[in-house]
Amino acid sequence: MSKDGVEVLVDRITKCFGADGMALQDVSFRLFTNEFLSIVGRSGCGKSTLLNIIAGLLSPTEGKVLINGQPIHGPGQDRGMVFQHSGLFPWLTAVENIEFGPRNRGIPRDQRRARAMELIELVRLKGFENKYPRELSGGMQQRVAIARAMAMDPKILLMDEPFGALDQLTREDMQRELLRIWETKKKTILFVTHAILEAIFLSDRVIVFNSKPGYVKKEFVIDLPRPRQKSSPQFMRYYEEIYEAIG
Amino acid sequence: MKRSTKRSVDQQKSGRILGMPEQAVKIATVVVLIGIWEMLSQAGILNPLHFPRPSKLIATFWELVTVGYPTGITVWVHIKATVVRILQGYALAAVVAIPMGLAIGRSHLLLRATNPIITFARSIAVISLLPLAIVWFGVGELSRILLIAWGCFWAILTNTVQGARQVDVNYINAARMLSTSKTQLFFRVILPATLPRIFAGMKIGLGVGFMVIIAVEMVGTIKGLGALIQQARFYYSSHIAIDGMIFIGIFGLLISFTLDRLERIILPWAVGLEEVER
Amino acid sequence: MNHSGFTKGLWASWLGFIILLVIWQCIATFKLINPAVFPGPLSIVHTAIFDVPGGRLLQHIGISLFRVALGFLFGLGAGVVLGVTCGWYLKLGSILRTPIELIRPIPPLAWIPIAIIWLGLGEPSKVLIIFLGAFFPVFTNTYKGMVTIDPLVVRAAQTLGLGGTKLLLRVVVPATLPDIATGMRIGWSYCFGCMVAAELIAANSGLGYLIMNARQVGEISIIIYGVIIIGVINLITDFIIQEVLIKRKLKWQYITT
Numbered sequence: 036m037s038k039d040g041v042e043v044l045v046d047r048i049t050k051c052f053g054a055d056g057m058a059l060q061d062v063s064f065r066l067f068t069n070e071f072l073s074i075v076g077r078s079g080c081g082k083s084t085l086l087n088i089i090a091g092l093l094s095p096t097e098g099k100v101l102i103n104g105q106p107i108h109g110p111g112q113d114r115g116m117v118f119q120h121s122g123l124f125p126w127l128t129a130v131e132n133i134e135f136g137p138r139n140r141g142i143p144r145d146q147r148r149a150r151a152m153e154l155i156e157l158v159r160l161k162g163f164e165n166k167y168p169r170e171l172s173g174g175m176q177q178r179v180a181i182a183r184a185m186a187m188d189p190k191i192l193l194m195d196e197p198f199g200a201l202d203q204l205t206r207e208d209m210q211r212e213l214l215r216i217w218e219t220k221k222k223t224i225l226f227v228t229h230a231i232l233e234a235i236f237l238s239d240r241v242i243v244f245n246s247k248p249g250y251v252k253k254e255f256v257i258d259l260p261r262p263r264q265k266s267s268p269q270f271m272r273y274y275e276e277i278y279e280a281i282g
Numbered sequence: 283m284k285r286s287t288k289r290s291v292d293q294q295k296s297g298r299i300l301g302m303p304e305q306a307v308k309i310a311t312v313v314v315l316i317g318i319w320e321m322l323s324q325a326g327i328l329n330p331l332h333f334p335r336p337s338k339l340i341a342t343f344w345e346l347v348t349v350g351y352p353t354g355i356t357v358w359v360h361i362k363a364t365v366v367r368i369l370q371g372y373a374l375a376a377v378v379a380i381p382m383g384l385a386i387g388r389s390h391l392l393l394r395a396t397n398p399i400i401t402f403a404r405s406i407a408v409i410s411l412l413p414l415a416i417v418w419f420g421v422g423e424l425s426r427i428l429l430i431a432w433g434c435f436w437a438i439l440t441n442t443v444q445g446a447r448q449v450d451v452n453y454i455n456a457a458r459m460l461s462t463s464k465t466q467l468f469f470r471v472i473l474p475a476t477l478p479r480i481f482a483g484m485k486i487g488l489g490v491g492f493m494v495i496i497a498v499e500m501v502g503t504i505k506g507l508g509a510l511i512q513q514a515r516f517y518y519s520s521h522i523a524i525d526g527m528i529f530i531g532i533f534g535l536l537i538s539f540t541l542d543r544l545e546r547i548i549l550p551w552a553v554g555l556e557e558v559e560r
Numbered sequence: 561m562n563h564s565g566f567t568k569g570l571w572a573s574w575l576g577f578i579i580l581l582v583i584w585q586c587i588a589t590f591k592l593i594n595p596a597v598f599p600g601p602l603s604i605v606h607t608a609i610f611d612v613p614g615g616r617l618l619q620h621i622g623i624s625l626f627r628v629a630l631g632f633l634f635g636l637g638a639g640v641v642l643g644v645t646c647g648w649y650l651k652l653g654s655i656l657r658t659p660i661e662l663i664r665p666i667p668p669l670a671w672i673p674i675a676i677i678w679l680g681l682g683e684p685s686k687v688l689i690i691f692l693g694a695f696f697p698v699f700t701n702t703y704k705g706m707v708t709i710d711p712l713v714v715r716a717a718q719t720l721g722l723g724g725t726k727l728l729l730r731v732v733v734p735a736t737l738p739d740i741a742t743g744m745r746i747g748w749s750y751c752f753g754c755m756v757a758a759e760l761i762a763a764n765s766g767l768g769y770l771i772m773n774a775r776q777v778g779e780i781s782i783i784i785y786g787v788i789i790i791g792v793i794n795l796i797t798d799f800i801i802q803e804v805l806i807k808r809k810l811k812w813q814y815i816t817t
Contacts, residue, residue, distance in 0.1 A: 492667065
């Protein structure tokens with residue numbers, strides 16, 4: 036995991052929603068190439084709003100997001116996103132969902148089908164490519180969602196509590212899957228969650244986020260070798276520290 | 283709050299009533315009722331003019347199919363006339379309502395502007411427009427078809443509007459992250475996402491159209507299922523009227539059955555996804 | 561998306577309506593369509609004020625509303641009673657539902673001829689049609705509500721010692737009320753349509769008759785006026801049912817959901 040090169044610079048982002056007040060207040064942090072960065076905080080809209088701004092789906096009231104020095108203008112091919120409720124298109128099969136982005140870009144059928152099948156194999160769903168989302172379990176749906184986001188070959192993967200709707204066991208499987216994919220494909224991942232254990236297990240760095248208004252409270256570097264043991268004393272120490280920081 | 287379809291474990295049907303399978307009991311009920319009817323008619327308790335005997339009704343079926351009523355117009359002619367009218371009115375309504383509904387559903391401004399008009403127009407009883415239609419378009423097919431179209435139109439429109447409005451924002455966000463242009467967003471996301479609701483509207487619309495046409499056919503025409511029973515009324519032919527009603531009922535069932543089948547073919551992915559607007 | 565958005569929306573609502581009226585009046589004023597058959601909104605208003613004596617109109621409205629109310633109440637009563645019965649005594653319900661489900665596909669309006677043969681041209685035949693219009697939606701929704709009650713609610717009540725009729729009346733029926741309400745709403749609008757149709761086709765009083773008669777006499781303005789009146793009454797009654805009955809009595813449903 037190289038830390039050279041700032042991939043994303045979040046610079047003093049502020050977001051107000053009229054009468055609802057300030058959702059984000061002066062949020063700044065850096066995201067480095069190939070890094071796995073988690074944002075943890077209580078359940079609330081601040082973290083999702085931030086992620087949506089970085090994705091380009093929302094505009095900040097103040098501040099900017101720079102990627103490799105360039106400010107962003109809306110969504111782009113360099114960023115992919117995975118949502119909590121997969122957001123898979125129910126009228127398309129798994130493989131068609133994955134092909135969605137490339138198809139919009141005009142990539143010819145054979146090429147995009149080959150690429151999509153590669154991704155199906157990467158997320159270990161071979162045999163399920165022609166199933167509709169409603170025929171797939173929650174975990175499988177999220178895997179398709181990850182593959183779909185990766186079909187555009189983005190440098191940065193934004194994930195908004197992607198495992199939040201899954202049961203505990205599936206969730207832990209998916210965490211390991213995600214790490215495997217991350218290490219294979221060398222992406223930069225920005226991961227939002229309210230589960231502290233999950234964040235520590237997955238990330239290089241954890242940012243503790245305050246909700247209402249949202250701002251960066253504290254940063255932790257997780258200096259543990261992978262694969263990490265959730266029961267190890269160092270792991271638990273990080274947990275206690277982060278838990279206290281959330282407050 | 284999720285609800286199950288069985289009330290409570292203790293009250294669950296065992297599938298058997300009085301020791302017999304449910305289906306058998308239902309069939310038996312029908313047979314018994316018809317039997318009682320026949321007996322009462324035989325005994326002269328039921329006025330034959332009002333309640334023709336079941337045996338006579340069956341004979342009338344045959345008569346309607348072969349000889350027809352009024353003579354020469356068999357039930358097939360009636361059915362064909364009704365079907366043709368419904369199809370034309372329905373197609374007209376759908377072709378106008380769906381694009382309009384999509385446009386209105388996706389535009390806040392249009393939605394606000396048309397809402398009062400739609401609300402009011404919907405509440406106009408379709409049949410009340412019959413005299414107006416006759417004045418403007420004469421007593422021919424055109425006024426009938428336009429009335430049916432008007433009747434179907436509103437259900438299709440309102441459901442399409444709601445469907446287009448309520449496209450899950452997750453789909454739209456996901457699409458935006460996948461290099462989707464505005465046109466692509468419309469045709470590849472909004473349209474398919476709205477399709478189940480459009481279909482629901484079309485089912486309701488057809489139901490309404492069906493009711494409208496029966497009434498419309500009672501005025502100014504002698505061909506069509508509605509006309510058939512209206513004719514029967516004039517001659518106090520209760521047997522024709524009742525048989526006609528049975529035909530109408532069967533016809534209605536066929537329509538909804540066909541639509542359900544069609545939905546399963548066109549929308550295999552959308553099972554029970556939607557909340558419907560009446 | 562707040563103040564200015566809301567007012568803009570309000571403007572838009574009225575604007576759409578007004579534009580429509582203006583276009584309508586223009587067509588009439590410039591005689592783009594034969595004015596004998598296409599009166600403008602202004603002449604409709606004129607008719608409303610001068611040509612239809614208020615008393616007579618109210619009389620027709622009264623008769624129509626009376627019919628609908630009567631038929632509706634009968635249909636509501638029968639629908640709820642039968643729906644609850646069939647939903648509570650499931651086996652009996654199976655038997656009772658068979659003839660009902662067989663008759664249901666026949667639209668109420670198709671009953672008009674037989675109703676006239678049976679009951680003549682007077683009030684009863686119309687009330688029958690309206691009754692049918694209300695009965696089926698109310699029955700279907702009530703029954704559906706009865707059989708899809710959350711079993712947890714029933715079991716909780718049973719652990720509190722409720723059984724038999726008390727359970728039915730104090731727990732099960734109230735839990736079914738939302739579905740009954742839905743059935744009522746649908747039933748009412750069907751009733752209204754049935755009333756107009758029945759009056760149009762076979763009556764000598766009431767709003768439907770008024771319109772049909774006006775056509776024979778060639779009074780287009782009255783027809784349009786009648787159509788609009790029917791629509792307005794429909795809206796008002798729908799509103800009353802929606803707001804007053806449902807939102808008041810079923811507050812609990814809205815808050816918990």
